[in-house]
Amino acid sequence: MAPRRPLERALLSVIQQTYLAGASTRTVDALAETxxxxxxxxxxxxxxxxxxxxxxxxxxxxxxRDVYPYLLLFERAALVREAGEAxxxxxxxxxxxxxxxxxxxxxxxxxxxxxxxxxxxxxxHDLKDRGLDRxxxxxxxxxxxLLPALNAVYPGARxxxxxxxxxxxxxxxxxxxxxxxxxASLRGxxxxxxxxxxxxxxxxxxxxxxxxxxxxxxxxEAPAGALLTFYQxxxxxxxxxxxxxxxxxxxxxxxxxxxVVAIFPHQQALLRLAGTLLQxxxxxxVAYPQRLRRRPKGxxxxxxxxxxGAAWASKLAA
Numbered sequence: 001m002a003p004r005r006p007l008e009r010a011l012l013s014v015i016q017q018t019y020l021a022g023a024s025t026r027t028v029d030a031l032a033e034t035x036x037x038x039x040x041x042x043x044x045x046x047x048x049x050x051x052x053x054x055x056x057x058x059x060x061x062x063x064x065r066d067v068y069p070y071l072l073l074f075e076r077a078a079l080v081r082e083a084g085e086a087x088x089x090x091x092x093x094x095x096x097x098x099x100x101x102x103x104x105x106x107x108x109x110x111x112x113x114x115x116x117x118x119x120x121x122x123x124x125h126d127l128k129d130r131g132l133d134r135x136x137x138x139x140x141x142x143x144x145x146l147l148p149a150l151n152a153v154y155p156g157a158r159x160x161x162x163x164x165x166x167x168x169x170x171x172x173x174x175x176x177x178x179x180x181x182x183x184a185s186l187r188g189x190x191x192x193x194x195x196x197x198x199x200x201x202x203x204x205x206x207x208x209x210x211x212x213x214x215x216x217x218x219x220x221e222a223p224a225g226a227l228l229t230f231y232q233x234x235x236x237x238x239x240x241x242x243x244x245x246x247x248x249x250x251x252x253x254x255x256x257x258x259x260v261v262a263i264f265p266h267q268q269a270l271l272r273l274a275g276t277l278l279q280x281x282x283x284x285x286v287a288y289p290q291r292l293r294r295r296p297k298g299x300x301x302x303x304x305x306x307x308x309g310a311a312w313a314s315k316l317a318a
Contacts, residue, residue, distance in 0.1 A: 010276035011260065013049050013269075053268055056275035059282075060108050064131035068096035068106070070241050071132070073140040075111070076254050078270055079263045086263045091274055092123065093254075095247060095282075096132060097240050102289045105282035106132060108275050110267050116145030124153040137229060139241045141165045160229040163190055163243040173215035182209060182216060190242070195231035199224060250281055 072095045080089045094107035107127055111119055120143070127135075138150060139160040150157055167186050171179045185208065189201035202224055206217050230242040240246070257277055264270040 006276050007257070007273075007280050010052055010273050011257065013052055013272065049269075049272065052272050052276065056272055056279070059279045060271075060275060062130070064096070064106055064127070066096075066098045066104070067134055068098055068104070068132050069134060069136040070097035070237070071095070071106075071127075071135055071138045072097065072103075072241075072244055072247060073138060073143065073146070074244055074247060074251060075141075075143070076251065076258070076274075078258045078274075080267055080270055081263050081265055089264075089267060089270060091254075091270070093250075093274075093278065094123075094127065095250075100289075101237070101240060103246070103282075103285045105278045106130075108271065108278055110271065116143075117148050118145075120146050120149030121152055124149055128153060137233065137241050139244060141244075158229050158232070159226050160241050161226040163227060163230075164245055165243070166227055170216060170219050173219050174213050178209075178213060182213065185209075195228045198228055198231065250278075253277060253281070 074093055076091045076093065078089050078091060079086045081087070090111040092107070092109050092111050093105065095103050096106045097103055107123065109123060135154045135157045137158050137160050138146075138154075139162060140146060141162050142165075147159055150159060167183065170186060171183055174182050182205075185201075185205045189198050189205060192198040192201050202220060206220050210217050230238040233241065244251075254274060254277060257273055258264075258270075261269075261273065264273075
């Protein structure tokens with residue numbers, strides 16, 4: 001039975017190219033044998049891959065026609081074979097939020113070598129040139145070079161440091177037996193109705209744990225402004241930008257899909273698989289805005305879970 005979903009077909013294309021290039025792992029070799037890749041005409045595989053690449057490129061470089069006041073950024077690591085060796089590659093994904101609160105994937109790229117500020121300036125200029133020109137807030141983890149680039153390309157935009165990542169990093173400085181109390185205190189601070197109350201609550205957290213967990217107090221000494229940017233927005237929008245939690249399932253699916261291939265034969269294959277997954281999810285968000293809140297965890301790529309996609313391969317070979 002041939003794969004029906006675009007994501008399954010894109011994964012098959014990447015498996016075929018990886019196997020035929022002699023760059024696959026044992027897991028991919030087993031998948032390739034199951035779905036009948038040996039004996040496949042390489043010219044046919046390359047032609048189908050080129051067709052997928054054109055579709056993904058059109059999605060990545062399309063004109064952005066809505067108004068997007070908020071932008072969520074995250075990075076995802078992968079491995080790409082270059083000069084015979086597996087080299088780390090970093091994908092950068094941007095998800096924009098419209099005025100009505102709907103989400104849409106607006107960019108996917110692989111972070112190039114060179115200065116990080118120059119990369120981010122190019123990345124943001126591309127978004128602006130394609131129509132994202134009324135940006136107000138960018139939410140992300142601490143990404144080197146992003147803030148200078150943001151100030152240069154979008155002078156009026158503000159940065160929101162991901163609240164959940166901050167809490168995770170703060171808890172890493174605390175022994176396991178103290179984490180529950182610290183987490184409750186931090187979440188209580190973020191639950192304050194306004195920024196003034198949150199600042200006072202953080203001062204209370206520092207005072208409470210000053211002697212028990214000095215490393216935590218040092219972590220909390222960082223400027224709090226970027227953590228509290230969301231308080232400057234209307235109450236109904238605050239949860240949209242306070243953290244990257246709304247993208248947790250998307251990040252999980254991206255990680256699982258990349259784990260099936262393990263090492264990609266080249267960057268274009270990585271963009272093909274990731275781009276197809278992101279386009280599928282983005283189209284779903286646009287067509288069914290409320291489904292984002294109801295989607296079961298891991299449902300979109302269940303075939304990429306345990307046994308490295310064996311269930312999917314068996315279905316395809318049936």
